[in-house]
Structures are given as structure tokens and as C-alpha cells.
Amino acid sequence: MNILILGGGGREHALAQKIDESPQCNQLFVAPGNAGTAQIAQNLNLNPTDFETVAKAIKDKNINILVVGPEAPLVVGIKDFFENQSDFKDLMIIGPSREGAELEGSKERAKIFMENHNIPTAAYQSFTAETLEDGKAFLDTLKPPYVLKADGLAGGKGVLILKDIDEAKGELSKMLTQNKFGEASQTVVIEEFLDGIELSVFVLTDGKNFVTLPNAKDYKRIGEGDTGLNTGGMGAISPVPFANEKFMQKVETKIIQPTIQGLQKENIDYKGFVFIGLMKVGNEPYVVEYNVRMGDPETEVVMPRIESDLVELFKLTAKQQLDKAKLKISDQSAATVMLVSGGYPEKYQKNKSIQGLENIDTKKVTLFHAGTKIENNQILTNGGRVIAVTSLADNYKQALEISYDQIKNLCFEDLYFRKDIGFDLG
Numbered sequence: 001m002n003i004l005i006l007g008g009g010g011r012e013h014a015l016a017q018k019i020d021e022s023p024q025c026n027q028l029f030v031a032p033g034n035a036g037t038a039q040i041a042q043n044l045n046l047n048p049t050d051f052e053t054v055a056k057a058i059k060d061k062n063i064n065i066l067v068v069g070p071e072a073p074l075v076v077g078i079k080d081f082f083e084n085q086s087d088f089k090d091l092m093i094i095g096p097s098r099e100g101a102e103l104e105g106s107k108e109r110a111k112i113f114m115e116n117h118n119i120p121t122a123a124y125q126s127f128t129a130e131t132l133e134d135g136k137a138f139l140d141t142l143k144p145p146y147v148l149k150a151d152g153l154a155g156g157k158g159v160l161i162l163k164d165i166d167e168a169k170g171e172l173s174k175m176l177t178q179n180k181f182g183e184a185s186q187t188v189v190i191e192e193f194l195d196g197i198e199l200s201v202f203v204l205t206d207g208k209n210f211v212t213l214p215n216a217k218d219y220k221r222i223g224e225g226d227t228g229l230n231t232g233g234m235g236a237i238s239p240v241p242f243a244n245e246k247f248m249q250k251v252e253t254k255i256i257q258p259t260i261q262g263l264q265k266e267n268i269d270y271k272g273f274v275f276i277g278l279m280k281v282g283n284e285p286y287v288v289e290y291n292v293r294m295g296d297p298e299t300e301v302v303m304p305r306i307e308s309d310l311v312e313l314f315k316l317t318a319k320q321q322l323d324k325a326k327l328k329i330s331d332q333s334a335a336t337v338m339l340v341s342g343g344y345p346e347k348y349q350k351n352k353s354i355q356g357l358e359n360i361d362t363k364k365v366t367l368f369h370a371g372t373k374i375e376n377n378q379i380l381t382n383g384g385r386v387i388a389v390t391s392l393a394d395n396y397k398q399a400l401e402i403s404y405d406q407i408k409n410l411c412f413e414d415l416y417f418r419k420d421i422g423f424d425l426g
Contacts, residue, residue: 001311002027002062005041006048006078007069008034010338010370010388011296014303015067015310016041017366022311029061035379036369036387048073051081058082058091065314068095068272071293075105075153079269092318096292097269103290107151107189110290117262119255121287124191126151129176136169138190145193148172149289152184156220156232157345161193196281197424198288199240200298201248203256203274204313209322210260210274211313212252214238214305214329216298217425222345224420231345232385235337235421237396238301242280242425251278251285259290271317300368300388301334335399336390337407337421338370342414344384352381352412359409364402366390381412396422 001024005012013036019025020040031054033043044061046053049072058066066082068074077098082088095101102109114121127135139146146168150158158181162168175185202213216238222228243251255276263270275291275298294302303310307328316322341348350371357379360367368390371383387410391402400422407417 001025001064002029003065003067003311004029004031004044004058004061004063005067005069006031006054006073008032008037009069009296009383010368010385011294011299012069013037013368013370014299015069015294017368018303018306018310019067022309024309024311024315027061029057029063031057034369034382035372035374036367038374049076049078051078054078055082055085055088058088063091065092065094065311065318067314068093069293071101071104071153071291074098074101074292077101092314093271094314094317095272100263100268100270101292104292105153107149107289108187111189113262114287117258117265119258119262119287120285122147122191122194124189126187126189127172127176128187132173132176135172135176135188135190139165139168139172142190142192147191147193148175149189149191150175150181150185151187151189152181154181154184157181157230158184159230194279194281194286194288196279196286197242199243199278199280200295201251201256201276201278202294202298202302203260203276204317204322205260205263205270205272205274206317206320206322207263207268207270208260208320210256211322211325211327212256213327214302215240215243215248216295216301218295218298219418219421224418225423229345231340233295233297233338234340234418235335236297236301237333237335237399237422237425238298238305239333241396247280247283247285250283255285255287271320296370297336297338297385297388300336300390304334304366304390304392305330305332330392332392332394333396333399334390334392335396335403335421336368336388337400337403337417338385339387339389339407339410339415339417340385341371341381341383342416344416348384349414350380350382351375352414354379354381354386355411356409360406364391365406386412386415396425
């Protein structure tokens with residue numbers, strides 16, 4: 001089968017590697033891809049939200065399966081675009097319809113969905129510029145810290161957690177009246193703070209059946225001890241030590257099953273990944289947010305633990321036959337550490353030469369490229385998050401040791417990484 005992955009980050013490199021392992025994969029393409037995907041697939045220089053160009057590539061390359069990596073093409077309706085054209089009736093698409101993607105595209109829509117299907121989540125209210133004063137009054141009814149969420153897509157940076165009431169009111173005003181997050185914050189969801197520990201649960205669903213993939217925990221803050229600005233993710237581990245069998249059974253019963261049943265009840269066309277951001281409060285799971293694709297850097301620890309043929313899982317998903325799937329997951333733990341450009345997540349420089357790649361022991365670690373490119377036969381930095389260094393071992397601490405040891409071989413100007421991934425897990 002010929003397969004096209006849309007996207008160019010570490011998530012897409014991890015998906016590409018797992019797909020490339022399948023005997024069912026004939027030709028693999030990634031658009032736009034990066035220096036890492038170029039080593040196992042053919043990169044196509046196109047924009048994932050330019051559907052006409054994507055359509056031409058699908059015809060030219062005789063693509064059988066389209067895997068949509070990032071959220072933006074899904075939210076603007078890439079699945080609907082292809083399903084409305086007879087030329088693409090045989091194309092298998094891994095990703096939900098535009099309606100399904102609204103679970104990530106709108107925080108308010110996700111909250112209404114959870115409310116309608118009795119899925120545990122934090123209490124909330126939504127506000128616009130016209131109801132700014134009501135929003136401030138609602139903040140007065142809550143205890144600190146205060147959680148403000150831009151309703152739309154904000155590149156993982158549209159959530160503020162603030163301890164001071166006056167600061168919270170000021171930020172609410174900036175979001176609603178000064179376009180702090182652009183169009184994404186035309187509506188702001190204010191919700192009660194859930195005091196617990198976060199984890200991510202990943203599901204592949206055909207809209208009726210589902211398989212639960214390995215869970216993971218990522219580390220969003222730039223600074224050690226989870227301090228500083230939010231990033232796209234500085235590292236991750238899988239499985240999550242505190243998510244034992246009893247807790248995960250609660251997650252399946254109280255959250256995953258009602259979510260998939262809710263998609264069915266609302267007749268939402270959904271064949272793809274559901275990434276459920278959870279908070280463990282005491283021993284109970286609460287949904288923080290839905291995402292409609294795999295996470296990054298979580299994919300870099302989830303995919304290496306899946307031993308099943310991913311292409312076969314995708315075919316069963318497209319045919320709505322996931323009940324026939326046999327999912328095999330490794331007992332080993334995976335850990336990844338993200339190497340980032342100096343200054344990230346604020347201003348940073350690109351085009352820095354990456355040294356030492358040839359010194360990496362590929363039997364011990366896998367490098368998933370995120371923000372890289374090839375220029376004049378050199379691999380250069382091309383983003384804030386540059387490379388994820390992933391290891392497998394008997395437990396996450398051993399895996400982290402291996403990753404940190406191998407990082408010593410790599411160098412680029414102003415390279416930075418967190419040295420405390422997994423610090424909060426005992």
C-alpha cells in the first residue's frame with residue numbers, strides 16, 4: 001500500500017517509522033516531513049491545509065491511506081473534502097470529519113459534548129467580549145488557581161493557569177478584547193482548577209469500536225520542576241506508573257466508552273485517534289481536554305511500545321472492523337527527551353548545524369526528528385523543538401538514563417533540554 005502522512009514533526013516521524021515496519025507498506029510519503037522522515041520515506045514539499053495540492057499528490061502517488069498528523073487540517077475539514085469527491089471513494093483516511101474535529105477545535109464544544117454524555121470534567125462557563133464582565137464575576141466565584149482556555153486552536157499555548165484574581169481578570173480581558181491568542185480567544189472557557197496529576201490516554205477508534213493504545217505523560221513547561229512557559233512538550237514517558245490497572249479500568253468505563261458511544265449517538269463520522277488529556281484527582285479520572293490526533297512528544301513513546309502492525313490497524317479502522325484487531329503492546333517502558341533551540345518557546349534561531357548524529361548508538365535509542373531539515377547534505381535545526389531522543393528499558397528511569405547518556409553525543413548551538421523528565425513520579 002502507498003501511504004501519505006501529513007505533517008512534519010516528531011509525531012509524524014514516529015508514525016512514519018512504525019508504518020515503515022509494516023510489510024503492507026509499499027511506498028511511504030510524508031508532507032512536508034523533515035530530515036528524519038527523509039531517511040525512511042519520500043518527503044513532499046506541500047502544505048497539509050492546501051487540500052487541492054494534497055489531492056494532486058494523492059493521485060500522482062496512488063495513495064491508499066492518508067494519515068493526518070496535526071490537528072489543523074482536520075479542524076478545517078480535510079476528511080469532508082475528500083469524502084465529497086467520487087475520485088477518492090477508495091481512499092482510507094485516518095482522522096475524523098470536521099464535526100468530529102470540533103472536539104479539539106472548540107473547547108466549548110468539547111465541554112458541551114462531555115456534559116451531554118456524562119463524562120467527568122471540571123465545571124466551566126464560556127464568555128465572549130460582550131460578556132467580559134460576567135466572566136470577571138464568574139472568576140470571583142472560584143477558588144485559585146484560575147484556569148482560562150482559548151476556545152480555538154492556539155498551538156498548545158492557549159491555556160493560562162493563574163493564582164492571582166486580578167491577573168486572571170486582566171488576562172481574560174486581553175484574551176477577549178486584545179486578541180491575545182488571535183481568533184482562538186474570541187471565546188474563552190473558564191473552568192474550575194482540578195488538583196491532581198495529568199496523564200494522556202490514546203484511543204484508535206472506527207467510530208464504533210476502539211483499541212486503547214499505551215498511555216503516556218508529557219512535560220509541557222520549559223523549565224525544570226515544571227516552571228516557566230508552556231511549550232509543545234519537553235519529554236514524555238510511557239506507561240504512566242500511577243495509572244494502574246484499576247485506574248485504567250475506570251478510565252475505560254467512565255471516559256473512553258461514553259466518548260465513543262457519544263460519537264455514535266451524535267452520528268459523528270470519526271475514524272482516527274482520540275487523545276484524551278486526563279487529570280487523576282484522588283483515584284478518579286477527569287477529562288481536561290480532547291485532541292483529535294496523536295500527541296507530540298507522546299507519540300514518540302507510544303509508537304515504540306506498539307508491537308502490532310499499524311497499517312493493519314489503520315485498515316481495520318477505515319473499514320469499521322476494529323473489533324477484529326489484535327493489539328500487542330510491549331511490557332517495556334519508553335522515555336523521550338526533547339532537544340530544543342535556545343530561546344524556545346519564545347524567539348529562537350534556525351539553521352544551526354546538528355553535530356554528532358553519527359555517534360548515536362541506534363541499538364540503544366531512536367532519534368525522532370521534529371524541527372530539522374537537510375541543506376547541502378547537512379542536517380540543520382528548523383524549529384523550536386528539534387529532536388526527541390527515545391529509549392526503551394525495563395522501567396522509565398532506566399530508559400531516561402539511556403536517553404540522557406546518548407544526548408551527550410549531540411550538539412548544536414544553544415541546545416537546551418530538561419534534565420528532570422519524570423521528576424514527579426517518585
